[in-house]
Amino acid sequence: MxxxxxxxxxxxxxxxxxxxxxxxxxxxxxxxxxxxxxxxxxxxxxxxxxxxxxxxxxxxxxxxxxxxxxxxxxxxxxxxxxxxxxVTLDRELAEAALGKVEAEVGQVFAAVDQDGVDGLTLIEPGYEMPHPTLPAVRVPVRDVLWEAPISKVLLRHPTLADDELAAVARGVVGSLATVTMSGPGTVELQPCGVxxxxxxxxxxxxxxxxxxxxxxxxxxxxxxxxxxxxxxxxxxxxxxxxxxxxxxxxxxxxxxxxxxxxxxxxxxxxxxxxxxxxxxxxxxx
The missing domain is CATH 3.40.50.1000 (HAD superfamily/HAD-like)
Incomplete structure (x- = not known):
């Protein structure tokens, strides 16, 4: 046995x-x-x-x-x-968290994963997918990112390393979201506590x-x-x-x-x- x-x-x-x-x-x-x-x-x-x-x-x-x-x-x-x-990430909180990060490091490029089994990944101008095999839809302006419920926000900075960006985000975002790093070029904001x-x-x-x-x-x-x-x-x-x-x-x-x-x-x-x-x-x- x-x-x-x-x-x-x-x-x-x-x-x-x-x-x-x-x-x-x-x-x-x-x-x-x-x-x-x-x-x-x-x-x-x-x-x-x-x-x-x-x-x-x-x-x-x-x-x-x-x-x-x-x-x-x-x-x-x-x-x-x-x-x-x-569970979704409140879009007003997400936008506020993104603003706090940009106040510290300057412009970042953002993307979102929409909620649901058929949700899209939307990317704003300037954002490059770190994983090219994953499909994404480019939108003309950032405001479009917030038009439907989202599960998380993905951030990239034009010059800062991922570890640096994640550290800054953790320092300023507070309870607005949970900050994590899941791969090269992938710093993320997700619902707080998730x-x-x-x-x-x-x-x-x-x-x-x-x-x-x-x-x-x-x-x-x-x-x-x-x-x-x-x-x-x-x-x-x-x-x-x-x-x-x-x-x-x-x-x-x-x-x-x-x-x-x-x-x-x-x-x-x-x-x-x-x-x-x-x-x-x-x-x-």
Whole structure:
């Protein structure tokens, strides 16, 4: 009889984590996730992407369960193609927060993810999508960004590095919004108090699971809250240093099947549900 899984819930980020740079999932990762599912585990995607931007990927993966999208602002049922739960960012607060950031650093370029299963990503003049494979609609003026309910605002600065922009935003936005950084060129404002951890906790409850059942994989500072919530947090080798600082373990990069390495070891009974006790070093493949 097979040993029980150390963790019944496998929470994975997408970009820089499960996905390779070309937006694909390797065969090895697919096999590892299938093996975990076959042993009774659950795979839960926890992504900053809004629900409409993950549907083609889910179709390719055959993923039909719950997914945490929009940095925790959306709980999406991929199989039923419906939103189970969502929260929007007040547009007046978003505009005020954006004004406070610009008062400190000068002009930034903004985009928004609209709420809903068919919501669009709108980008104002000057904003360049950091992920060119994701579709977006360019609007003529910023005011158009606020015409429909939104789940978050994305910010870019023409010269400041992401870490600098995020630090300034956290210092001035206060309770107007939660500030996070989810990837290169991606500093975001989302509803205050909403994080990947709040979305993950909600999804886990619906699945009858808890933080103690959960191993989380990620690569960027927006994954910190879910690492702090989950029993075990595994950072990719390509992860941001802020995430590595709170991780329990380090695996290989997203290009080198880092998730699969850990899951294969877990299936063999080799991942212990214990906090980090020694320096982080990537495992061998």
């Amino acid at each position: 097979a040993a029980p899984l150390a963790y019944a819930l496998i929470a994975t980020d997408l970009d820089g984590t499960l996905l390779r740079g070309d937006d694909t999932v390797s065969d090895r990762s697919r096999r590892a996730l299938a093996a975990v599912s076959g042993a009774g585990g659950r795979h839960l995607v926890v992504t900053g992407r809004p629900a409409p931007r993950v549907r083609p990927l889910f179709d390719d993966l055959g993923y039909d369960g719950l997914a945490v999208c929009g940095q925790g602002a959306q709980l999406y049922d991929a199989g039923a193609h419906r939103m189970v739960w969502s 994080t990947k951890a709040t979305g993950l906790a909600l999804a886990a409850e619906r699945l009858g699971l808890t933080a103690a059942d959960t191993v989380a994989f990620g690569d960027m500072p927006n994954d910190i809250p879910m690492f702090l919530w989950a029993a075990h947090g595994v950072a990719m080798a390509n992860a941001h240093e802020e995430l590595k600082a709170v991780a329990d373990a380090l695996t290989l990069s997203n290009e080198d099947d880092g998730i699969a390495v850990v899951l294969e070891r877990m299936m063999a009974g080799g991942v212990a549900p214990a906090p980090r006790r020694e320096p982080l070093t990537p495992p061998s493949a």
